[in-house]
Amino acid sequence: MVVTTDFNITLTKHSKLADTSLQNIPFGKFFTDHMLEVDFENGEWQTPQIKPYQPLQLNPSLAVFHYGQAIFEGIKAYKTIDGKVQIFRPYDNFNRFNLSAERMQMPQVPEEIFMQGLGQLINIDKDWIPNLENHALYIRPFMISTDEAVGVRPSDKYKFMIILSPTGPYYANPMRIYVEEKYVRAVPGGIGFAKAAGNYGAVLYPSAQANKMGFDQVLWMDAIEHKYVQECGTMNIFFIIGNTVVTPGLEEGTILEGVTRASALTILSEMGFEIEERSLSIDEVIASYKDGTLKEIFGTGTAATIALIKELTYRDYEMKFDVTSWITAPAIKQKMDAIKNGTAPDTHGWMYSI
Numbered sequence: 001m002v003v004t005t006d007f008n009i010t011l012t013k014h015s016k017l018a019d020t021s022l023q024n025i026p027f028g029k030f031f032t033d034h035m036l037e038v039d040f041e042n043g044e045w046q047t048p049q050i051k052p053y054q055p056l057q058l059n060p061s062l063a064v065f066h067y068g069q070a071i072f073e074g075i076k077a078y079k080t081i082d083g084k085v086q087i088f089r090p091y092d093n094f095n096r097f098n099l100s101a102e103r104m105q106m107p108q109v110p111e112e113i114f115m116q117g118l119g120q121l122i123n124i125d126k127d128w129i130p131n132l133e134n135h136a137l138y139i140r141p142f143m144i145s146t147d148e149a150v151g152v153r154p155s156d157k158y159k160f161m162i163i164l165s166p167t168g169p170y171y172a173n174p175m176r177i178y179v180e181e182k183y184v185r186a187v188p189g190g191i192g193f194a195k196a197a198g199n200y201g202a203v204l205y206p207s208a209q210a211n212k213m214g215f216d217q218v219l220w221m222d223a224i225e226h227k228y229v230q231e232c233g234t235m236n237i238f239f240i241i242g243n244t245v246v247t248p249g250l251e252e253g254t255i256l257e258g259v260t261r262a263s264a265l266t267i268l269s270e271m272g273f274e275i276e277e278r279s280l281s282i283d284e285v286i287a288s289y290k291d292g293t294l295k296e297i298f299g300t301g302t303a304a305t306i307a308l309i310k311e312l313t314y315r316d317y318e319m320k321f322d323v324t325s326w327i328t329a330p331a332i333k334q335k336m337d338a339i340k341n342g343t344a345p346d347t348h349g350w351m352y353s354i
């Protein structure tokens, strides 16, 4: 990595690493010694700061607290079996971040700040990447509006940050999913394709209702007819019907374009499946379940990679699956894991070394 941007770096005098056990460390609860912080002021990005992980001092009138201009990303870095540090497809996340920024009327983050910031920060905190099977370093870039004024309008000031969180295996047990017909996640013309904070605040209530009924997650339906499949919680969703893979398409802008989704599609087509990115009605899902052609259903996302769905409930109709007999979804996960830990060749150029 060639560094072309000036970084202002202050290292911690008290690393927390010696006091932190990385073995089976829970997702998203522990953070490394350093963070990246860059302010946007007077129309330009200021010098990026890498400094000890610490609280921010923020004015209560800060725009983001009131009108929610906030976006984020989720990326993972891995240590390969021979100790190299590699990040999975970070340019895809960088591009998606700036798409989210545009939709939320926030400034574009330049590539050198996002990518070199990521590289510099991870290099400093690389000892925090667990050298253990199925462990990774979760990378959380985010941006907030920071004008100190109450009034609905785009901010003049923004703050871009990256924080890092070591994480252990994400034991995604096969999930029980409830088809949600009342509440919706995204509407055409809305912000469903953006990783904008407000999308996540809005799904907590319906998800909690489904949890009360004993489900792990909801399957979102389209906002107009409540009939077409969208996403499963905060994961993209895949259906294997016969020798065809069906996953909702992206044209309407109501679905988050997952990096794991794109990677799964590539692997599935290499495995010889027909791929159909199109709208899929819940009636078609039920019909394929009834005639026995519905083979596997799974979700994709950075945290879990591939999450199997063992039960799908629509109103009072339950579709149940014996996931222990599934071949394809586990094979995708195994192929992705092998590329990430360096035991299989990275033929797609997905891994970014620092």
Ligand SMILES: *Cc1c(COP(=O)(O)O)cnc(C)c1O
Binding pocket: 074, 195, 231, 233, 234, 235, 236, 256, 257, 258, 259, 260, 261, 300, 301, 302, 303
């Ligand atoms: C982040 C996210 C995904 C998965 O995207 P990846 O890039 O695969 O991690 C899917 N759906 C929603 C709503 C998300 O926020």
